[in-house]
Amino acid sequence: MKRNHIAGEWVDGATAADNINPSDTRDVVGLYARADAGQAAEAIAAAHAAQPLWAASTPQQRFDALDAVGSEILARRDELGDLLAREEGKTLAEAVGEVVRAGQIFKFFAGETLRAGGELLASTRPGLSVEITREPVGVVGIITPWNFPIAIPAWKIAPALAHGNAVVFKPAENVPASAWALAEILSRANLPAGTFNLVMGRGRDVGEALLNDARVSAVTFTGSEATGRKVAQACIGRRGPMAKFQLEMGGKNPLVVLDDADLDVAVNCAIHGAFFSTGQRCTASSRLIVTEGIHDRFVAAMVERMKTLVVGDARDARTSIGPVVDAVQLQQDTDYIDIGRREGARLAFGGDVRETVDGKPGFYLQPALFVDTHNGMRINREEIFGPVASVIRVRDAEAALATANDTEFGLSSGVCTTSLKLAAHFKRHLQAGMVMVNAPTAGVDPHVPFGGRKGSSHGPREQGRHAAEFYTTVKTTYVAP
Ligand code: ADP
Numbered sequence: 001m002k003r004n005h006i007a008g009e010w011v012d013g014a015t016a017a018d019n020i021n022p023s024d025t026r027d028v029v030g031l032y033a034r035a036d037a038g039q040a041a042e043a044i045a046a047a048h049a050a051q052p053l054w055a056a057s058t059p060q061q062r063f064d065a066l067d068a069v070g071s072e073i074l075a076r077r078d079e080l081g082d083l084l085a086r087e088e089g090k091t092l093a094e095a096v097g098e099v100v101r102a103g104q105i106f107k108f109f110a111g112e113t114l115r116a117g118g119e120l121l122a123s124t125r126p127g128l129s130v131e132i133t134r135e136p137v138g139v140v141g142i143i144t145p146w147n148f149p150i151a152i153p154a155w156k157i158a159p160a161l162a163h164g165n166a167v168v169f170k171p172a173e174n175v176p177a178s179a180w181a182l183a184e185i186l187s188r189a190n191l192p193a194g195t196f197n198l199v200m201g202r203g204r205d206v207g208e209a210l211l212n213d214a215r216v217s218a219v220t221f222t223g224s225e226a227t228g229r230k231v232a233q234a235c236i237g238r239r240g241p242m243a244k245f246q247l248e249m250g251g252k253n254p255l256v257v258l259d260d261a262d263l264d265v266a267v268n269c270a271i272h273g274a275f276f277s278t279g280q281r282c283t284a285s286s287r288l289i290v291t292e293g294i295h296d297r298f299v300a301a302m303v304e305r306m307k308t309l310v311v312g313d314a315r316d317a318r319t320s321i322g323p324v325v326d327a328v329q330l331q332q333d334t335d336y337i338d339i340g341r342r343e344g345a346r347l348a349f350g351g352d353v354r355e356t357v358d359g360k361p362g363f364y365l366q367p368a369l370f371v372d373t374h375n376g377m378r379i380n381r382e383e384i385f386g387p388v389a390s391v392i393r394v395r396d397a398e399a400a401l402a403t404a405n406d407t408e409f410g411l412s413s414g415v416c417t418t419s420l421k422l423a424a425h426f427k428r429h430l431q432a433g434m435v436m437v438n439a440p441t442a443g444v445d446p447h448v449p450f451g452g453r454k455g456s457s458h459g460p461r462e463q464g465r466h467a468a469e470f471y472t473t474v475k476t477t478y479v480a481p
Pocket residue numbers: 143144145146147170171172173201202203204206207208211222223224225226227228230231
């Protein structure tokens with residue numbers, strides 16, 4: 001059994017659970033410990049005790065630790081990618097890519113430790129000077145979802161440690177293997193015992209324990225909107241000081257295809273953005289907003305491309321679309337396909353469930369494309385989180401922009417056009433944290449800010465230099481001679 005890591009020790013959970021391969025449900029990836037609230041409290045206590053030691057480390061010590069973690073992740077990309085594909089179901093190529101990104105993130109934040117600095121300003125009062133410095137926030141609780149089992153933990157753990165915080169990390173219940181592998185690497189990084197703790201377990205046990213404990217100064221969460229709201233309420237409503245919190249939640253990301261778009265570019269962006277990683281990305285393109293002049297050609301080309309997508313075992317080299325992560329998510333996807341049909345949308349392609357592929361029982365769903373949809377339908381308002389996309393036909397570029405922005409979310413967005421003028425107009429007016437011009441809405445760099453607006457996000461951006469906003473607190477010091 002793979003155990004939790006608390007106060008520098010590997011410890012059994014209160015219970016344990018099997019980790020099941022979604023490409024072949026007969027394959028058990030492993031047995032993983034599940035902590036209860038009491039063990040979460042032990043991890044918090046350990047982190048609280050260790051944090052001052054880690055905060056007192058030199059930038060070189062932090063650099064060396066994070067750089068070594070990044071190097072090991074990169075060196076083991078194939079092995080860790082295989083494990084990730086096996087537990088989560090994205091294709092091997094996607095999984096290896098995710099592992100590489102996790103390694104790059106640790107390398108980036110290793111560098112950040114050496115670049116950290118402050119500001120020195122003259123005071124408005126004679127003789128005084130003002131220093132502005134950043135300090136760690138303390139103990140950071142990290143709660144992550146299943147769709148990026150190593151990259152999201154990396155982009156929260158690496159900046160937390162780089163900026164001198166201690167960490168209690170709770171991964172999603174159904175993908176503990178990548179989290180455990182990452183924790184095992186971190187356990188050998190020469191951090192003071194208790195600086196990094198892994199507490200696998202359920203949201204309502206371990207997750208809530210993190211939110212309610214006043215020794216946790218900050219909580220960073222990625223997951224569903226409903227849980228995100230609970231996290232926010234708990235961080236404010238708990239006894240003692242409120243926790244600082246950062247939420248990354250859903251998306252209903254638009255990809256706009258204008259009449260003058262290069263058709264191949266538009267289809268590539270749509271296929272990649274909507275269906276790769278089985279559509280299970282918060283940045284997935286779920287609304288394909290297409291102007292009249294290119295609509296029919298775009299739909300025909302999409303259907304032709306979709307016929308070439310191979311749904312199968314995530315670790316089979318022929319596979320382009322892996323399985324859905326589990327039975328619960330598959331049910332949600334097929335429920336939304338039924339809802340779309342009942343709302344009057346027409347399925348131009350796909351949507352069939354396959355109970356086996358090559359004799360392997362798994363959660364296989366053929367990517368689905370709805371046409372004849374409008375932006376008021378539930379399939380265009382609510383996040384589905386599967387390989388299901390809708391085409392929304394609009395009159396012209398202005399109608400496309402208005403439709404793109406008519407959503408409660410605002411994470412990513414995209415436009416396909418060959419016009420500089422239209423590209424500039426959309427870059428300026430799309431209401432989203434990220435805008436992609438002739439590029440898929442999903443797929444982002446590891447060294448620049450990530451995050452959204454409106455219902456998609458709350459709090460400062462993640463990744464890149466901007467991560468410091470969440471993982472540090474600012475001190476203003478006045479010095480008289
Ligand atoms: P999804 O499973 O769709 O990604 P969730 O929001 O359910 O989204 O889960 C995201 C993370 O939040 C998981 O690690 C989950 O265990 C955790 N979680 C779920 N419920 C709670 C809760 N009440 N308090 C804290 N964390 C929770």
